[in-house]
Amino acid sequence: MSAFLFDKNLFHQIDTNAYNFNSEGILFPEVGKNLILRPLSADDYDKGFLEVLQELTDVGNVTRDQFLSRYHYMKACDGSYYIIVIEDIIKNLIVGSATLVIEQKFIHECSVRGRIEDVVVSQNYQKKNLGKVLISTLCAISEKLNCYKITLECKDNLLPFYENFGFKKELNNSNYLQKRFNKS
Numbered sequence: 001m002s003a004f005l006f007d008k009n010l011f012h013q014i015d016t017n018a019y020n021f022n023s024e025g026i027l028f029p030e031v032g033k034n035l036i037l038r039p040l041s042a043d044d045y046d047k048g049f050l051e052v053l054q055e056l057t058d059v060g061n062v063t064r065d066q067f068l069s070r071y072h073y074m075k076a077c078d079g080s081y082y083i084i085v086i087e088d089i090i091k092n093l094i095v096g097s098a099t100l101v102i103e104q105k106f107i108h109e110c111s112v113r114g115r116i117e118d119v120v121v122s123q124n125y126q127k128k129n130l131g132k133v134l135i136s137t138l139c140a141i142s143e144k145l146n147c148y149k150i151t152l153e154c155k156d157n158l159l160p161f162y163e164n165f166g167f168k169k170e171l172n173n174s175n176y177l178q179k180r181f182n183k184s
């Protein structure tokens with residue numbers, strides 16, 4: 001059984017000409033020899049994965065059992081959850097992560113769409129192109145999986161960041177609605 005959330009051979013099937021691979025994942029010598037990109041692993045609970053997410057939003061107290069239960073649930077939904085992480089392999093530390101969720105549709109001839117969620121690079125590792133690597137990888141995976149579109153929500157100040165990858169505001173459909181439920 002694979003040690004990762006999804007088969008990392010997928011990286012070999014996407015257009016990552018600029019990337020170098022080794023057995024652990026994708027290497028980025030131009031960014032730092034100590035950094036690799038790979039799918040989320042069950043071991044990442046001990047490598048600070050949740051602490052990185054905490055830099056994005058409230059994570060709360062998630063026990064190892066809760067983490068593993070959610071991880072295995074996602075893994076069993078084969079083809080739905082693509083969580084990628086960047087690890088500093090000298091420090092055994094997760095320093096960035098982003099999620100692609102694939103939604104199965106009936107429309108557009110039973111097509112699929114992607115949603116990018118939970119994009120974060122740890123503060124000490126920002127401005128080294130890691131955000132760029134995360135988003136371009138998820139875009140390439142989405143294309144490989146035949147998504148007809150990918151969407152995300154972001155704050156106004158990040159519009160220029162995402163526009164770099166071809167994301168645009170939908171001119172005729174700019175109402176993003178949400179209803180939140182109070183947690184008990």
Ligand SMILES: CC(C)(COP(=O)(O)OP(=O)(O)OC[C@H]1O[C@@H](n2cnc3c(N)ncnc32)[C@H](O)[C@@H]1OP(=O)(O)O)[C@@H](O)C(=O)NCCC(=O)NCCS
Nearest residue numbers: 119120121126127128129130131132153154157158160161
């Ligand atoms: C947004 C975030 C993921 C960017 O990661 P990063 O690794 O620092 O970004 P990169 O170094 O890859 O930047 C790539 C490009 O985007 C630009 N960029 C990065 N952050 C930006 C910002 N906040 N606003 C505008 N441009 C930005 C960079 O200048 C760079 O441009 P260049 O290629 O012309 O030099 C990171 O700042 C972060 O985790 N922020 C906190 C969490 C967050 O807001 N997540 C996004 C939720 S939607």
